[in-house]
Amino acid sequence: MTSKTKTTSMILTTTTIALLAVMLTPIDVYANHTPWYGGPALTNSRADLYFHSSLNNLSIDGSTNQFAKAKSSTEAAMTTYTNIANSNLILATTSTYGTGKYVVYAGDLGFFGPSGEATYPNDPERYVRYNTQRSFGTTGGCSSFFGYTYAYNLQWLAHHELGHTSGLAHAQQSETSTMVPNCKSTWSTVQSHDSAVIALVY
Numbered sequence: 001m002t003s004k005t006k007t008t009s010m011i012l013t014t015t016t017i018a019l020l021a022v023m024l025t026p027i028d029v030y031a032n033h034t035p036w037y038g039g040p041a042l043t044n045s046r047a048d049l050y051f052h053s054s055l056n057n058l059s060i061d062g063s064t065n066q067f068a069k070a071k072s073s074t075e076a077a078m079t080t081y082t083n084i085a086n087s088n089l090i091l092a093t094t095s096t097y098g099t100g101k102y103v104v105y106a107g108d109l110g111f112f113g114p115s116g117e118a119t120y121p122n123d124p125e126r127y128v129r130y131n132t133q134r135s136f137g138t139t140g141g142c143s144s145f146f147g148y149t150y151a152y153n154l155q156w157l158a159h160h161e162l163g164h165t166s167g168l169a170h171a172q173q174s175e176t177s178t179m180v181p182n183c184k185s186t187w188s189t190v191q192s193h194d195s196a197v198i199a200l201v202y
């Protein structure tokens with residue numbers, strides 16, 4: 001072995017040891033995930049949500065005029081976010097609509113549109129909107145509509161939309177997250193990784 005190869009070999013060995021050290025150090029548990037925090041956080045870690053009477057236009061469990069079900073399904077999801085450990089995030093119901101408040105309402109998002117949508121904290125508009133073109137339920141999970149998978153269970157949809165309200169962007173569809181773009185069983189609750197992201201931000 002010439003002196004030159006010996007030096008190269010030592011450099012390679014040192015590099016390998018350094019690389020191993022980096023690989024073995026738990027720098028960030030989120031390194032293996034696509035980060036799905038999308039923007040600024042809610043001011044004061046809080047969103048006050050007002051439930052609008054248009055929610056009566058939604059079909060829930062087979063009939064319209066189900067304001068109470070729309071509200072309770074959404075509130076159940078709000079509570080899940082508010083109860084996330086080590087987080088100051090609060091999603092609360094307000095009985096009065098006004099400046100700074102969020103409105104939860106029903107609107108026409110199109111026949112082939114999404115089942116719902118919500119604004120990010122940096123959006124001047126503040127809403128969670130459910131599509132009057134879909135049918136929802138207080139049970140069940142995802143449904144198929146012309147080959148497109150959407151949330152039939154309104155609470156599942158609320159888990160996803162309120163993630164956007166809190167500032168979460170979409171996760172990759174393969175993730176165990178309520179923030180995957182297309183409805184799947186992981187929308188059934190706020191998953192542990194979603195909670196971890198919320199706890200980091202709030």
Ligand SMILES: [Zn+2]
Pocket residue numbers: 160164170181
């Ligand atoms: Zn989404």
